[in-house]
Each structure stands twice: as C-alpha cells, then as structure tokens.
Amino acid sequence: xxxxxxxxxxxxxxxxxxxxxxxxxxxxxxxxxxxxxxxxxxxxxxxxxxxxxxxxxxxxxxxxxxxxxxxxxxxxxxxxxxxxxxxxxxxxxxxxxxxxxxxxxxxxxxxxxxxxxxxxxxxxxxxxxxxxxxxxxxxxxxxxxxxxxxxxxxxxxxxxxxxxxxxxxxxxxxxxx
Amino acid sequence: xxxxxxxxxxxxxxxxxxxxxxxxxxxxxxxxxxxxxxxxxxxxxxxxxxxxxxxxxxxxxxxxxxxxxxxxxxxxxxxxxxxxxxxxxxxxxxxxxxxxxxxxxxxxxxxxxxxxxxxxxxxxxxxxxxxxxxxxxxxxxxxxxxxxxxxxxxxxxxxxxxxxxxxxxxxxxxxxxxxxxxxxxxxxxxxxxxxxxxxxxxxxxxxxxxxxxxxxxxxxxxxxxxxxxxxxxxxxxxxxxxxxxxxxxxxxxxxxxxxxxxxxxxxxxxxxxxxxxxxxxxxxxxxxxxxxxxxxxxxxxxxxxxxxxxxxxxxxxxxxxxxxxxxxxxxxxxxxxxxxxxxxxxxxxxxxxxxxxxxxxxxxxxxxxxxxxxxxxxxxxx
Numbered sequence: 001x002x003x004x005x006x007x008x009x010x011x012x013x014x015x016x017x018x019x020x021x022x023x024x025x026x027x028x029x030x031x032x033x034x035x036x037x038x039x040x041x042x043x044x045x046x047x048x049x050x051x052x053x054x055x056x057x058x059x060x061x062x063x064x065x066x067x068x069x070x071x072x073x074x075x076x077x078x079x080x081x082x083x084x085x086x087x088x089x090x091x092x093x094x095x096x097x098x099x100x101x102x103x104x105x106x107x108x109x110x111x112x113x114x115x116x117x118x119x120x121x122x123x124x125x126x127x128x129x130x131x132x133x134x135x136x137x138x139x140x141x142x143x144x145x146x147x148x149x150x151x152x153x154x155x156x157x158x159x160x161x162x163x164x165x166x167x168x169x170x171x172x173x174x175x176x177x
Numbered sequence: 178x179x180x181x182x183x184x185x186x187x188x189x190x191x192x193x194x195x196x197x198x199x200x201x202x203x204x205x206x207x208x209x210x211x212x213x214x215x216x217x218x219x220x221x222x223x224x225x226x227x228x229x230x231x232x233x234x235x236x237x238x239x240x241x242x243x244x245x246x247x248x249x250x251x252x253x254x255x256x257x258x259x260x261x262x263x264x265x266x267x268x269x270x271x272x273x274x275x276x277x278x279x280x281x282x283x284x285x286x287x288x289x290x291x292x293x294x295x296x297x298x299x300x301x302x303x304x305x306x307x308x309x310x311x312x313x314x315x316x317x318x319x320x321x322x323x324x325x326x327x328x329x330x331x332x333x334x335x336x337x338x339x340x341x342x343x344x345x346x347x348x349x350x351x352x353x354x355x356x357x358x359x360x361x362x363x364x365x366x367x368x369x370x371x372x373x374x375x376x377x378x379x380x381x382x383x384x385x386x387x388x389x390x391x392x393x394x395x396x397x398x399x400x401x402x403x404x405x406x407x408x409x410x411x412x413x414x415x416x417x418x419x420x421x422x423x424x425x426x427x428x429x430x431x432x433x434x435x436x437x438x439x440x441x442x443x444x445x446x447x448x449x450x451x452x453x454x455x456x457x458x459x460x461x462x463x464x465x466x467x468x469x470x471x472x473x474x475x476x477x478x479x480x481x482x483x484x485x486x487x488x489x490x491x492x493x494x495x496x497x498x499x500x501x502x503x504x505x506x507x508x509x510x511x512x513x514x515x516x517x518x519x520x521x522x523x524x525x526x527x528x529x530x531x532x533x534x535x536x537x538x539x540x541x542x543x544x545x546x547x548x549x550x551x552x553x554x555x556x557x558x559x
Contacts, residue, residue, distance in 0.1 A: 002189070004189045031245075031293070032306055033306070036351045039372070040362040042374075052378040077229040081303065084379075092237055109242065120235075
C-alpha cells in the first residue's frame with residue numbers, strides 16, 4: 001500500500017495550501033489545491049431581521065431614466081460567479097484596481113497584492129469602456145454612464161419584507177472619457 | 178526512535194488498509210465503463226473552454242497571488258487559447274474512447290489546469306478541483322485497459338485500489354477544508370447569527386439565484402436556519418469516520434452527500450454537478466460494462482456512438498472557437514435555470530446508483546469471461 005513517505009508527502013501537499021488560506025485569507029489560496037470553499041462568514045438574523053449588502057448596476061435607457069442592468073448578460077461570456085470580484089475593482093476602472101483582490105485579510109497578503117499589482121493602463125481602461133458600451137447596447141441601454149450602487153437592505157425574517165434600504169456606496173463610471 | 182518509526186509505519190499501513198477495504202472497486206473492468214461515463218459527462222456538460230478569455234478586456238486581469246497566471250502580464254492572446262482548447266478537446270475524446278487513456282487523461286488534466294489558472298484570473302477561484310482530482314487518481318487505475326480503441330498496456334503504476342483510496346482521502350480532506358472553519362464559526366448556539374443565510378443572501382441578492390425553492394428561504398424561522406448550519410458542519414467533517422468505519426458506511430455518506438447537494442440546488446441554487454462523478458467513482462458499473470460490451474458488438478451501435486461523439490466534439494469545437502450566445506448550446510453560462518434542472522437530474526441518477534450499491538447484498542462476479550481481473554475485490558490489492 002502507500003508508503004509512510006508517500007503519506008507524509010500527501011499530508012504536506014494538502015495541509016500547506018490549507019494553512020495559507022486559513023492563516024492569511026483567501027487572497028493567498030494557491031491554485032491548484034485540493035480545497036472546497038469554506039464560506040464561514042455569518043449574517044445577523046436577530047431580532048427577526050437580517051441585513052444584506054449587494055451591488056447593482058444601472059444604466060440609462062432610451063427614455064433617459066436609470067434602468068437596472070442584467071448582470072448575467074452584461075458579463076457574458078464571463079461566468080456570473082465572477083461578478084463580485086469584478087465589481088470590487090469596478091471593471092478595472094477603480095484607482096489601483098490591479099491590487100484589488102478578494103479576501104485580503106492579512107498584512108502579508110496586502111503587501112504581496114500591492115507589490116504584485118498589475119498596472120491598468122489607459123489603453124486597458126479604454127478597451128473595457130468600449131466593451132461595456134457594446135454590452136449595454138445589447139440590452140438597449142445607452143449613454144455614457146454606468147452607475148455602481150451598493151445597497152444595504154434590512155429584511156424581515158421570516159416573511160422577507162424589506163424594512164429598510166439605504167445606499168452605502170454609489171459611483172458613476174464614465175464610459176465615454 | 179526505531180520503535181516510533183515502526184509504530185508510525187504500522188499505523189500508516191493499517192490506515193490505508195482500512196481505507197482500501199471501504200473503497201476497492203468490485204470489478205476492475207467496470208472502471209472502463211466509468212471512464213466512458215466521465216468522458217461523455219465532460220464532453221456533453223462540463224468541459225471547460227478557454228478561447229472566450231482572449232476576448233475579455235485586459236483591465237479585468239487580476240490573478241490570484243499564488244497562481245501560474247501571475248507570471249503573465251495579462252491574458253494571453255487568442256492563439257494560445259485556441260491551441261489550449263484544441264488540446265483539451267482532443268485529449269478528452271481520446272480518453273473517452275480509450276486512445277491511450279492514461280496519458281490522454283493526464284494531458285487533458287494538465288491543459289485544463291493551465292486554462293483554469295487564467296479562468297480564475299477575474300479574482301475568484303472556483304472550487305471544481307475534485308473532478309480534476311478524480312481524473313488524476315483514475316488515470317492510474319487502469320481504466321484505459323478495456324472498452325478502448327487503443328488500450329493501455331499493463332503498467333506497474335496502475336492500481337485500482339490505490340487510485341480509489343487516494344481519491345477518497347482527497348474527497349475527505351476537501352470536505353474538511355470546507356467544514357473546519359465553518360465549525361469554528363457556525364457552531365455558536367446563537368440563533369441571532371447564521372452562516373447558511375450568509376451563503377443564501379450572497380447568491381439571492383447579488384447573483385440573482387431565485388430559482389426552485391430559493392424564494393421560500395426568507396420564510397424559514399431562525400431555528401431551522403440554525404439547524405442547517407450544524408448539519409452542514411457535521412456533514413463536512415464526518416466523511417473520514419464513515420470511510421474508516423466500513424464499506425457500507427462510506428456509501429451511506431456518499432448517499433447523504435448527494436442528498437445534501439440536491440438540497441443545495443433547491444435552496445441555494447448551487448448544483449455543484451461535477452461532484453456527482455466523484456461520488457459515482459465508488460459505485461459498481463459492472464452492469465454498464467456488460468451492456469456496453471454487448472452493444473459495441475453491433476456495427477450500427479458503434480457507428481451511432483462514433484457519430485454522437487463526433488457531433489459533441491463538433492459542438493464543443495464550435496463553442497470554443499466561435500463563442501457567441503447562439504452557438505453555445507451545451508453549457509451556456511447564461512442559462513442558469515437549465516443548469517439547475519440538469520443538476521437535479523444528475524443528482525437524482527447519482528442517488529439511485531449509490532442507493533443501489535448501498536442496499537445491494539455483497540456482489541458476486543457477474544461477467545462470465547474467465548479473466549482474473551473481473552473477480553470481485555474485497556481485500557486490499559497492493
């Protein structure tokens with residue numbers, strides 16, 4: 001059967017990536033590594049309510065009013081599960097976007113992310129703006145702006161009613177400049 | 178020191194023997210039928226394609242810190258991805274039909290891992306690693322020796338028992354990696370904080386996962402949500418105990434795992450379909466081996482099978498090389514509901530097959546050919 005040496009090597013191969021993720025956060029999770037997502041975060045559900053934070057995108061429609069963007073179609077062919085990390089760096093248009101990675105929970109990860117940050121050039125920014133404009137046109141949404149809105153909603157448990165809604169962050173990206 | 182080494186060595190042998198007893202395949206030839214199942218699953222449903230990455234703006238390139246992609250200044254050009262997709266598809270077809278399946282599985286695995294490094298460069302690593310672990314382990318199981326166009330030769334590296342034992346340990350560790358941190362955080366005996374709801378909120382409000390029973394989750398009372406938290410922790414931390422207990426217990430855990438995934442599909446709209454193949458590796462496909470062996474004796478079935486694989490290859494090739502909504506028929510990334518229905522179907526099939534292997538009496542060899550390899554294996558094969 002497997003030798004002791006093999007077992008020890010296997011343990012090292014499994015435990016080192018796991019140690020990196022648990023100690024320094026998902027920003028230092030290596031790939032490939034045999035791991036499943038932990039997702040050990042919790043949300044508040046007391047008393048009979050919970051708070052949710054989510055980001056939505058809005059663009060101007062033909063009538064000139066803000067209309068919610070269909071995120072799946074906007075991103076296509078990029079799979080929708082990458083929406084959050086992409087929104088976190090606002091499609092690469094945010095300042096220092098090349099250093100923004102999800103799960104930076106330690107100084108080491110932060111320092112590495114800063115020193116290994118990729119510079120997003122003006123050419124890259126123009127490319128993404130053209131790409132976004134074309135994607136918005138497919139949804140009959142026009143205009144030079146894309147609004148990123150982060151909303152915090154308080155929801156009643158168990159009936160799901162929205163008790164309170166407030167905008168925590170809002171930024172309008174100019175796609176024509 | 179010598180005593181400690183001898184003791185550790187003995188413990189190591191006992192551990193693997195125990196794992197082996199729970200996982201050894203009942204019929205080595207049946208693994209070849211399983212190879213075809215995995216190949217068709219990948220070809221029809223799951224194979225990743227990478228050419229679309231070439232058309233994505235470079236501003237979105239933020240690879241994980243410890244990833245091969247971090248060595249690159251940006252997404253590589255279309256030629257790189259076209260070549261990669263070509264290798265992926267060809268090696269996949271080769272291992273499905275059994276053209277030197279060991280090496281073609283390894284080529285497929287390697288090219289997928291290279292492509293996935295870039296796929297995850299949008300800032301998030303998807304945890305589909307178990308299906309690739311399955312391929313790595315099974316490439317040394319001898320699954321390319323039968324039902325193959327160009328069968329693998331006998332090799333000293335091939336060991337069905339070792340392959341499945343290793344796969345089971347990787348599966349247990351992957352579950353542990355998900356469950357341990359949850360246990361520290363979720364088992365808090367405080368119904369005012371909930372982990373399951375964290376997963377749900379993220380998918381429901383950000384990723385528009387509103388299908389099946391997701392709308393009802395908001396109506397779940399805090400106590401039920403708290404029970405979900407503890408159930409997830411117990412489920413994810415328990416597989417090693419089931420594995421070391423007995424063969425039957427291991428299959429019981431696999432059945433529980435399938436039920437867990439069905440529940441997740443209904444409530445969280447996360448189907449995790451690739452895991453179904455990993456769990457199915459521990460069931461017996463002798464019945465399928467017999468069926469395929471008989472069917473392939475008929476010319477028109479052979480022609481039909483070749484035609485179907487060529488059609489799937491053509492469709493995959495079209496998707497890879499001309500990525501547009503209209504050409505993507507097999508696994509469209511924007512048809513979430515379709516994927517979920519597919520997930521339910523696959524998990525249903527997995528539940529039936531695993532339940533059958535759990536409740537069936539100890540099997541006997543059913544293939545009448547006088548071949549040592551088809552004798553059922555109940556003892557570890559070293």
